Amino acid sequence: MKYNIQVIGSATIDTRASVAVVFDSQRYLFNCGEGTQRFLNDRSRTCSAVSGAKTRNLFFTRNAWMCIGGLPGMILTLADAGGKGMVLRGPPGFTHSLAAMRQFLYRPQLPVQVKEYSLESVDPDYHDENLTVKPVFLSPSPSKSNDTLINSNGKRIQLGTDKRALQLRTEETILGQMFTNSPGPPVTPLYTGKKQKETASTEKSSSTIEPGKSGHPLADAGRRSATANDTERLRTNRLDPCERSDTVIAYLCKGPKVLGKFDIAAAVALGIPRGPMYGALTKGNAVTLADGRVIQPEQCASPPKPGAMFIIIDVPSVDYIPSIQSNLSLQAASHKSNPIQCIVHLLGDGVLDHQGYKDWMNSFGDKCQHIVSSVDHNPQELVLHSTARIQHDLNYAENAVFPLPYFTNEAKVPLSKVPNLPKLTAPSRPLLSYQFEPKPLLDSTAVEPFAMKKSDSVSEETVAKFKKEADAVRASHVFGDPFKPLDNKDMICVPLGTGAAIPGKYRNVSSTYLRFSTGGIFLDAGEGTLAQFYRHYGLETDAELCQLRCIFVSHLHADHHLGAINILQRAYQLRRDTLDTDPICVVGPTRYLTWLSEYSDVEEFGFNKLVLVDSKDLMKDNNWNRIQKLKEVTKTTQFQTLLVKHCAAAYAVVITHESGIKVAFSGDCRPSNQFVEVGKDSTLVIHEATMDEDKKAEAIEKNHCTTNEAIDIAKRMSAKNLLLTHFSQRYPKLPRLDMKSHSASSDTLSIGVAFDSMRVRVSEFHQLQTLYGPLNTLWGRVVQEEEMDVLEGVSVSGGGGGVVDDVIE
Structure with a gap:
């Protein structure tokens, strides 16, 4: 039986450390950080390690966003692609994290079971026909948890075992409503309500959602088989705080035993006739002789070889090393009869420099293969090849607007420079694999060396024509130095994610960064936003994050906010290290703020230092302290939200900076008259343009806009500039747009098409539309379905994944 362990994510900013154990019949995934899904899309033709039909068991080493941040998106995509279900296993607090995701994660058609390993219970090892997995608990020395929790106010509270058991039952009940086959009882929606009338005064507000459209069982209390009180409590109440555990789980794994060599002499002695029965026995199948005897494979084979032993170990810091050294299950001496063949190390700062850890590695002998995933010892190489090649093409069109992504192929500290490592020690690389059988x-061989070059789908003739047009256009405009200091009358717009629904090969999910002279504002922050930010700003990333003032989340669809935790966590670490006391404001729907509060129970990201503002409180000019603080921090004179028609609690926002620059951001929506009114005379409109005009009926059905509708909104606003974004993944490179006719119909509106990691100053925005012609020459005739093989069966219309359409603020 052939099987192997394959690296999915290494310690790069794009993908967090994760590995898959690959059998023909099934895949087993260990950790699923942000970027996992996008990487698999990018390498879909060369990587079969994770398959929707075959990935049914996921194991997590830590209840931390770097390990679970890609899980919500993965669940949503696998569910929409017809996945057969999955079992999720993780450390203490894992169930709490998943239950907190109820605000945006809901797929009742997908069977999901959740198993939280506990220090208090003796849990059986996982075992099936392929794999045996034993969880091994590791704790830091000294432990910081000690059966306590830290609430969202940063206070430590004592928590007993009985209290956690009660919390766990509540969380399991919630999971039973989010998925099928979860520990809690499923609840069947029995809606009888009628759709509310949509009035002109509310501009067909998203609050008027038809009950039962998505069937969300947490949405409409009192109309279901559960009691109204229980449902209302689960829908609105904050989860009780749970222990912020520092427990980490290592996984000791064993593959299937391998049958011994077929013994012909033994087969003859047993009276087995030569022919097909020999073949069946060598494949491990029993046979029945003519006299009725059943012969088992082992009766005519040499003794079987025991299954290969391997370890997946996560060591966040040197504080965990004593726990490793004292655990008998992790000692080489405990496996003398069947030595450990491979260890995958997921290491934090300083661990590989610790002599005690290196001694432990060396104790497994010179035949054990070690694979090391570590920020210091893995290069920040480009792992998303498709989007990098697109940026290469864009960079030729205008390098000031489309800078190349930052990367390095050299590790900060190559393993060759680390003394006393075992002979067989290799750095983790995406798609690196270790084969256990047959040898x-x-x-x-699957580790692809990346070369920055043009995209492969365009002919040389087309490229030559594109370059000729780009050269001519470049001579007609002047973009200044994109990194020169900003003056108070200008602003830089950096789209970081311009695609809809799921992370695509060429366009990541939604996020736009606005950089004023006084600081930065994120408009949405989909999964992978920090990685995009790093690839854009490179070595200046941390300095730029120190200028972050606000994150605005337009609505609860997962593709608009799953990257925020990563950003907040890094920004908090930087402020803590530099003693910076400037707060960060987070503006979002009520349910989103609840999610942040509940997740802060299990991991620190500076929640108690955030200024939280509910989007609904910004619909009117309230003079509340929190709103005044928001305007003070962001240096804005206007920060006004308005409901738009997309899903429940979907908001657009209009922001006016003290410099006079006015930005109107649509979020996801149908055209809104109120948005036109509030955004009048905007300097820049950033508007979703999910669908082409020939998909208008689908745009109406999905509550999105077409490109023409977005352009019409900006014209009615009398806006100066319009940036089109949030394109369906069916238009992976360039949306179809008649730029000439639109330009002819308006002398004042400048239109630009957003691409990931572009960079444009508002003062130079009017030159953007001249770039569309060369890019249309390059990509206009490219078959746009090239990405649909990855997305087949998935809703790519920008539905957002994890839709909680019926939750009313």
Whole structure:
């Protein structure tokens, strides 16, 4: 039986450390950080390690966003692609994290079971026909949890075992409503309500959603088989705080035993006739002889070889090393009869420099293969090849607007410079694999060396024509130095994610960064936003994050906010290290703020230092302290939200900076008259343009806009500039747009098409539309379905994944 362990994510900013154990019949995924899904889309033609039909068991080493941040998106995509279900296993607090996601994660058609490993209970090892997995608990020395919790106010509270058991039952009940086959009882929606009338005064507000459209069982209390009180409590009440555990789980794994060599002499002695029965026995199948005897494979084979042993170990810091050294299950001496063949190390700062850890590695002998995933010892290489090649093409059109992504192929500290490591120690690389059977082998054939070059789908003739047009256009405009200091009358717009629904090969999910002279504002922050930010700003990333003032989340669809935790966590660390006391404001729907509060129970990201503002409180000019603080921090004179028609609690926002620059951001929506009114005379309109005009009926059905509708909104606003974004993944490179006719119909509106990691100053925005012609020459005739093989069966219309359409603020 052939099987292997394959690296999915290494320690780069794009993908967090994760590995898959690959059998023909099934895949087993260990950790699923942000970027996992996008990487798999990018390498879909060369990577089969994770399959929707075959990935049914996921194991998590830590209840931390770097390990679970890609899980919500993965669940949503696998569910929409017809996945058969999955079992999720993780450390203490894991169930709490998943239950907190109820605000945006809901797929009742997908069977999901959740198993939280506990220090208090003796849990059986996982075992099936392929794999045996034993969880091994590791704790820091000294432990910081000690059966306590830290609430969202930063206070430590004592928590007993009985209290956690009660919390766990509540969380399991919620999971039973989010998925099928979860521990809690499922609740069947029995809606009888009628759709509310939509009035002109509310501009067909998203609050008027038809009950039962998505069937969300947490949405409409009292109309279901559960009691109204229980449902209302689960829908609105904050989860009780749970222990912020520092427990980490290592996984000790064993593959299937391998049958011994077929013994012909034994087969003859047993009276087995030569022919098909020999073949069946060598494949491990029993046979029945003519006299009725049943012969088992082991009766005519040499003794079987025990299954290969391997370890997946997560060591966040040197504080965990004593726990490793004292755990008998992790000692080489405990496996003398069947030595450990491979260890995958997921290491934090300083661990590989610790002599005690290196001694432990060396104790497994010179035949054990070690694969090391560590920020210091893995290069920040480009792992998303498709989007990098697109940026290469864009960069030729205008390098000031489309800078190349930052990367390095050299590790900060190459493993060759680390003394006393075992002989067989290799750095983790995406798609690096270690084969256990039929013979041990470290295989790097799928590790693709990346070369910055043009995209492969365009002919040389087309490229030559594109370059000729781009050269001519470049001579007609002047974009200044994109990194020169900002003056108070200008602003830089950096789209970081311009695609809809799921992370695509060429466009990531929604996020736009506005950089004023006084600081930065994120408009939405989909999964992978921090990675995009890093690839854009490179070595200046931390300095730029120190200028972050606000994150605005337009609505609860997962593709608009799953990257915020990562950003807030890094920004908090920087402020803590530099003693910076400037707060960060987070503006979002009520349910989003609840999610942040509940997740802060299990991991620190500076929640108690955030200024939280509910979007609904910004619909009117309230003079509340929190709103005044928001305007003070962001240096704005206007920060006004308005409901738009998309899903419940979907908001657009209009922001006016003290410099006079006015930005109107639509979020996801149908055209809104109120948005036109509030956004009058905007300097820049950033508007979703999910669908082409020939998909208008689908745009109406999905509550999105077409490109023409977005352009009409900006014209009615008398806006100066319009940036079109949030394109369906069916238009992976360039949306279809008649730029000439639109330009002819308006002398004042400048139109630009957003691309990931572009960079444009408002003062130079009017030159953007001249770039569309060359880009249309390059990509206009490219078959736009090239990405649909990845997305087949998935809703790519910008539905957002994890839609909680019926939740009313």
